[in-house]
Amino acid sequence: MPIAIYCLNRLVQLIPVLIGITLIAFLLLRVMPGDPATLILGSRGTAADIAKLNAQLGLDQPLWRQYLLFLKDIATGSFGESIAYKASVGPLIWERLWPTIWLVLFSTVMAVVLTVPLALLAAVRRGSVADAGIKLFFIVAMSMPSFWLGILLVLLLSIVVPVFPVSGYGDTILERLHHLVLPSLVIALATAALTVRSLRSSVIAVLSADYVDTARSKGLRSRQVLWRHVLRNSLMSTISVLGVHTSWVIGGTVVIETLFGIPGLGSLLVSSISARDYPMVQGLTVTFAVLVVLINLLTDLAYVAVDPRVKLS
């Protein structure tokens, strides 16, 4: 099946998933204690004021009606009007989407760049000091909470040796990359802790495969054998680990975004939930769902790119 048609197909399949997700997001918010009107008016609000505001926000309507209105707002792309920001949710999310996407993308690239050479080294020299050192380093990195690791890196690389900015998100692309190095590194270390172990064990298994002997019997140098024959055949399980972990990172960037002052989706989500900004939370939930589905799609495409035996279907 041609790749474009396959992707289109997958995106069409996404529609029922999204409908399910909107329903869950919608109902969960309505079940949650606390409502926007009470929060906005605070303790001074009378029952009459609250009712009036609820009517303004459309929250006095029956639930099914509210849900249909929500769907209509999604279809127009506005995702409704944010209660806290008094503006359309769609453009607000769009603006905050990019820092998160850059963060996820940059940290994933960094994780891969860290993983491949370290896993190969650990596998080829298994049992050596280098292998043990790599293992220990990532156990330490994984055991440290990300906010702590982030603070340590800021202390070291922004204050003691001021190479990277303490926080914020620049204006030009280069500035942004510069600002994203430390936060991405914190995420990448956590990702690489998983992927290095997974890739190391696959490489060890592949190293004793018959076709690796065939490659050696051709007289290829060990480096050629490793990069051309061993690495590609070891990638499958690591791609799964990376895919799952990246989906998780998308929803979990809030700590990093808050720590480094990055105006991304995670921090928006947290503030919207505490303000009971229903349309915003609904819009964000749908956005996260779409991102996770896209990552799954990318993961599947990566399988196909790596192993010719995997067919798109």
Add this chain to the structure above:
Amino acid sequence: MITGASSPLLRVDSLQVRFGSGKDAVTAVDNASFNIAPGEVFGLVGESGSGKSATCRSLIRLYGGSIASLPKGSITFNGRDLVRLSDKELTEIRGAEIAMIFQDPMSALNPTMRIGDQIGESLRRHQNLSSRAARERALHLLRSVGVTAPERRLDNYPHHFSGGMRQRVLIALALACRPKLLIADEPTTALDVTVQQQILRLILDLRQQTNLAVLLVTHDLGVVAQTCDRVAVMYAGRIVETGTTRQIFRRPAHPYTRALLNALPSSAGRKDTLAPIEGEPPSLAAPPSGCRFHPRCPLAVDACKQAEHVLRAVEPGHESACIRVGELGC
């Protein structure tokens, strides 16, 4: 008949191969010596675990992921001692002068690389061919090993090929740089009988065309009878008998060789039942003293428990390690 003694291409002398280290070390090959002449097909026969694979793999140090220490003894190939070469120097020999084909063609090809690229790789490594020229050669090689419609097959992946076709591809790959010696480690064991015949035929044809020497490792005496000029029989890491194929089959001079031959289904109808060899092959971690076959040997006497391992000539070109050769009636 070609004799190995005249001017050998390969001379293996007192080869010892050990796996593992310290207390767990196992000597897989002990004091093995043999020669192979240019254009000769030399068979290495024995049960699983007899050290025949370790012997042939140690020549180019390919152990399939197990850790072996550097072989002891000498392996003189074309005037150079391979034991003295560094791993890096050995890569110049592998594929260019000594090539190898493996037992299981289903797993010996890289599943994620196109066939044409896999064949072209050694040409580009050793002959500095451009990718276009390597592709041309690969096409030619596939045709010469009998792959049909090779121009369409070059861009296929291994999973598009049957087992027999994959072994043909592996042979094309091994012979790409016109090596002088082909190590074939049980090349037909994983194939069905009709395909076996085609592959053996192909190897023999290619040796005819290019004066290729072949070190054929097998446990199948039928294959030996059909293809080999000379044979060495291995038991528990040692060569126990060596001679021309005719000598070994006509006048086996070691009780183990005899037992192997008796265990063959005979097409001449001499026997109705097969005679299996009693007992099991010994563990190489703790081999029996003296002649390692004595616990299973019907002719064993006390002297066999202390017998030193020495190959003695029975007739010209035919040697046996059995001290009771006289009693064998040959």
